[in-house]
Amino acid sequence: MAQVFGPGANxxxxxxxxxxxxxxxxxxxxxxLYVRSPYVTQxxxxxxxxxxxxxxxxxxxxxxxxxxxxxxxETSAFAGMPSTQTCMNCHSQVWxxxxxxxxxxxxFMSGQPIEWNRVxxxxxxxxFDHSIHVQKGVGCSTCHGSVDQMALTYKAQSxxxxxxxxxxxxxxxxVRPQDEVFNMAWxxxxxxxxxxxxxxxxxxxxxRISCSTCHR
Amino acid sequence: MSDDESxxxxxxxxxxxxxxxxxxxxxVSRRRFLELMGASLALAGLSSACAPPREQIVPYVRPPExxxxxxxxFFASAHVLGGYAQGVLVESHEGRPTKIEGNPQHPxxxxxxxx
Numbered sequence: 001m002a003q004v005f006g007p008g009a010n011x012x013x014x015x016x017x018x019x020x021x022x023x024x025x026x027x028x029x030x031x032x033l034y035v036r037s038p039y040v041t042q043x044x045x046x047x048x049x050x051x052x053x054x055x056x057x058x059x060x061x062x063x064x065x066x067x068x069x070x071x072x073x074e075t076s077a078f079a080g081m082p083s084t085q086t087c088m089n090c091h092s093q094v095w096x097x098x099x100x101x102x103x104x105x106x107x108f109m110s111g112q113p114i115e116w117n118r119v120x121x122x123x124x125x126x127x128f129d130h131s132i133h134v135q136k137g138v139g140c141s142t143c144h145g146s147v148d149q150m151a152l153t154y155k156a157q158s159x160x161x162x163x164x165x166x167x168x169x170x171x172x173x174x175v176r177p178q179d180e181v182f183n184m185a186w187x188x189x190x191x192x193x194x195x196x197x198x199x200x201x202x203x204x205x206x207x208r209i210s211c212s213t214c215h216r
Numbered sequence: 217m218s219d220d221e222s223x224x225x226x227x228x229x230x231x232x233x234x235x236x237x238x239x240x241x242x243x244v245s246r247r248r249f250l251e252l253m254g255a256s257l258a259l260a261g262l263s264s265a266c267a268p269p270r271e272q273i274v275p276y277v278r279p280p281e282x283x284x285x286x287x288x289x290f291f292a293s294a295h296v297l298g299g300y301a302q303g304v305l306v307e308s309h310e311g312r313p314t315k316i317e318g319n320p321q322h323p324x325x326x327x328x329x330x331x
Contacts, residue, residue, distance in 0.1 A: 080285055080286075084275070114274075115273075117270055121271060
């Protein structure tokens with residue numbers, strides 16, 4: 001009777017063992033990359049809205065401050081979304097007949113609110129408060145990106161836990177002077193880490209990395 | 217009932233169901249069903265990925281005065297217990313009352329809650 005296993009059998013066995021270990025590692029690696037990819041996090045993908053609102057037009061062309069519409073960002077956990085009334089403050093005069101703004105007029109007349117699709121979201125098991133971040137010198141653009149350049153609004157950061165922890169572990173690398181918080185064009189200066197350490201002391205910024213800081 | 221009788225009944229029932237099954241042309245076998253379910257579950261996991269569902273933000277049309285979304289509002293009110301008014305403080309979130317406690321400025325309860 002002939003040999004069942006030929007001379008190459010040992011090599012094949014080694015290759016299979018090594019290959020399966022490599023394959024498992026590769027599989028996990030690919031999955032880890034996948035959950036961080038824009039395909040899952042939806043970073044950079046504009047979200048469809050009932051009215052094609054352009055932050056770029058309102059901030060750069062018209063010069064509106066963030067807080068004209070997001071009124072509660074300094075006092076509340078929720079930054080606030082403009083009421084239909086806020087839109088109509090200007091749009092009862094400007095573009096008052098524009099067909100694009102029909103849903104806004106409809107809402108104002110009927111009393112039915114506009115349902116905007118949420119762009120930035122943290123999971124429900126995460127406690128987040130806008131006001132404390134703004135007061136401690138975390139700028140809008142640190143988390144929301146260059147919203148002033150967004151014709152259609154999209155998410156600039158994944159808001160996965162590692163993103164929050166980057167700053168919570170080393171706030172000095174990210175904080176800015178309080179009068180620059182709403183400056184969308186602010187770039188960290190060359191001596192950011194030195195300046196940051198001063199600001200951290202001055203604003204009493206605490207390094208908070210306990211689980212229950214956010215998962216309370 | 218003898219064994220023979222019970223076998224008879226069972227086979228006659230089986231005949232009843234196999235007839236009914238045979239009349240259906242599109243019958244799916246148990247194995248095929250499990251295959252299809254397994255495949256569709258696997259594909260559902262792939263295509264829907266881990267992306268969370270879309271959420272809406274529904275702002276006010278005309279914002280009511282004093283309401284700041286995300287901040288509670290407190291109303292001093294009263295409720296009747298045993299024929300007497302008890303001073304209470306009602307916490308409300310975006311118009312929904314969530315918690316009633318004694319009013320700390322009311323001498324009767326000094327902020328405590330009973331009953």
